[in-house]
Amino acid sequence: MIEVVLNDRLGKKVRVKCNDDDTIGDLKKLVAAQTGTRADKIRIQKWYTVYKDHITLKDYEIHDGMGLELYYN
Amino acid sequence: MANRTDPAATSIRGTNPQNLVEKIVRSKIYQNTYWKEQCFGLTAETLVDKAMELDHIGGTYGGNRKPTPFMCLVMKMLQIQPEKDIVVEFIKNDDYKYVRILGAFYLRLTGTDTDVYRYLEPLYNDYRKLRQKSPDGNFSLTHVDEVIDELLTRDYSCDIALPRIKKRWTLESLGALDPRKSVLEDDFEEEEEKEENEQDGLEDEPTHEKDYYRARSPARERERDRRHGSLRYRDRDYDKDRDYDRDRGRGRDRDRDRERDRDRDRDRDRYRPRDEKEYGRERERDREREGRERDRRDKDRSRRRSRSRSRDRKRHARGSTSPRRHEPEDGSTREETKKEKKEKREKKEKKDDGTDHPDPEIAEANRIRASLGLKPLKL
Numbered sequence: 001m002i003e004v005v006l007n008d009r010l011g012k013k014v015r016v017k018c019n020d021d022d023t024i025g026d027l028k029k030l031v032a033a034q035t036g037t038r039a040d041k042i043r044i045q046k047w048y049t050v051y052k053d054h055i056t057l058k059d060y061e062i063h064d065g066m067g068l069e070l071y072y073n
Numbered sequence: 074m075a076n077r078t079d080p081a082a083t084s085i086r087g088t089n090p091q092n093l094v095e096k097i098v099r100s101k102i103y104q105n106t107y108w109k110e111q112c113f114g115l116t117a118e119t120l121v122d123k124a125m126e127l128d129h130i131g132g133t134y135g136g137n138r139k140p141t142p143f144m145c146l147v148m149k150m151l152q153i154q155p156e157k158d159i160v161v162e163f164i165k166n167d168d169y170k171y172v173r174i175l176g177a178f179y180l181r182l183t184g185t186d187t188d189v190y191r192y193l194e195p196l197y198n199d200y201r202k203l204r205q206k207s208p209d210g211n212f213s214l215t216h217v218d219e220v221i222d223e224l225l226t227r228d229y230s231c232d233i234a235l236p237r238i239k240k241r242w243t244l245e246s247l248g249a250l251d252p253r254k255s256v257l258e259d260d261f262e263e264e265e266e267k268e269e270n271e272q273d274g275l276e277d278e279p280t281h282e283k284d285y286y287r288a289r290s291p292a293r294e295r296e297r298d299r300r301h302g303s304l305r306y307r308d309r310d311y312d313k314d315r316d317y318d319r320d321r322g323r324g325r326d327r328d329r330d331r332e333r334d335r336d337r338d339r340d341r342d343r344y345r346p347r348d349e350k351e352y353g354r355e356r357e358r359d360r361e362r363e364g365r366e367r368d369r370r371d372k373d374r375s376r377r378r379s380r381s382r383s384r385d386r387k388r389h390a391r392g393s394t395s396p397r398r399h400e401p402e403d404g405s406t407r408e409e410t411k412k413e414k415k416e417k418r419e420k421k422e423k424k425d426d427g428t429d430h431p432d433p434e435i436a437e438a439n440r441i442r443a444s445l446g447l448k449p450l451k452l
Binding site for chain 1: 097098101133136137138208209229232434435438441442444445447448450451452
């Protein structure tokens with residue numbers, strides 16, 4: 001189990017517990033459950049790389065305690 | 074200020090019609106090349122040409138959420154607000170399916186409840202294929218009637234939150250809408266007629282009776298139609314509700330559970346007098362049965378929500394004393410066996426669900442994951 005921090009820098013910062021073999025799509029669903037924003041309106045990125053839904057956290061080398069950027073669309 | 078709404082446009086649902094599209098999608102549309110190049114200065118007539126060129130529907134796609142041309146044209150219609158006749162013509166035309174969907178979508182966004190049902194439901198009989206662009210940029214196949222069904226029954230389509238409309242059932246009971254007539258109505262009618270004829274032949278009734286059945290005044294016919302039509306429609310509608318309305322389904326389930334509980338209580342009550350009479354014989358069997366029932370009940374309860382132990386125990390104590398108040402001596406032994414069983418069960422559950430983890434945070438996370446259909450957290 002790992003914990004990642006997602007920050008939208010507009011006042012929402014959530015810590016999410018997840019497995020490292022979860023996909024980004026799963027992570028979005030978990031964030032949606034915590035924040036109340038629809039999962040398909042969430043975009044997760046790091047600098048200019050927009051993370052794709054079907055790729056796992058492990059493959060993006062997301063580790064425990066890492067921070068990700070949370071955007072909406 | 075090229076993206077102003079037509080100053081003559083009336084406000085829809087108390088606000089600027091363009092606000093029906095969310096802010097982010099709206100700004101994405103304003104930045105889009107198709108919007109800037111093709112949608113500039115369109116009027117209701119020139120918009121038709123653009124709509125005829127459409128070859129797919131969809132909301133936004135790709136990593137940076139580009140809007141589809143379909144979305145741009147919906148936005149344009151919200152901006153220039155064509156008259157209702159024009160929109161109805163869009164929907165009624167038979168040659169261009171994407172024009173039809175565009176009109177239907179616009180009417181769903183802006184029309185009144187009755188209009189939406191009146192004009193969109195006939196499109197349930199349009200089975201033509203449509204290309205749909207999914208958010209990841211791939212195309213998928215859908216059909217006109219599927220899209221219409223989505224518009225009428227869901228609250229979210231093509232990345233746009235649709236305004237709420239009343240359920241068809243509500244409008245029908247208010248009298249604002251007639252019961253829906255299916256295209257299969259005539260087939261059913263024929264079938265029924267055939268059956269009736271067969272029955273008439275079999276029963277060999279007196280002629281005047283038969284005449285009475287046969288001679289149908291239009292009023293009778295209409296009445297019968299309504300009866301059958303509404304019945305049939307209701308059934309189908311409930312089915313659909315069960316599919317779409319998950320919350321309601323869950324509520325109903327819970328009701329059923331409660332009902333079962335009540336039944337069980339009643340059972341127990343009924344057994345009590347007999348227990349006292351022929352006590353020795355029934356005792357063993359009864360206890361077994363009760364133990365099993367309680368097991369089942371406990372399992373249900375713990376599956377629904379893992380409660381604190383102390384509360385559980387209290388409830389058990391009450392549960393075990395209430396059915397037979399006159400013999401408290403064997404309550405303690407049973408209590409123990411029950412506890413053992415419960416612990417065993419907890420161990421089993423820990424393997425598959427993980428919602429009873431000692432750390433409440435992880436248990437909560439696992440509960441959320443279970444509700445989303447994900448595996449529990451690995452530790």
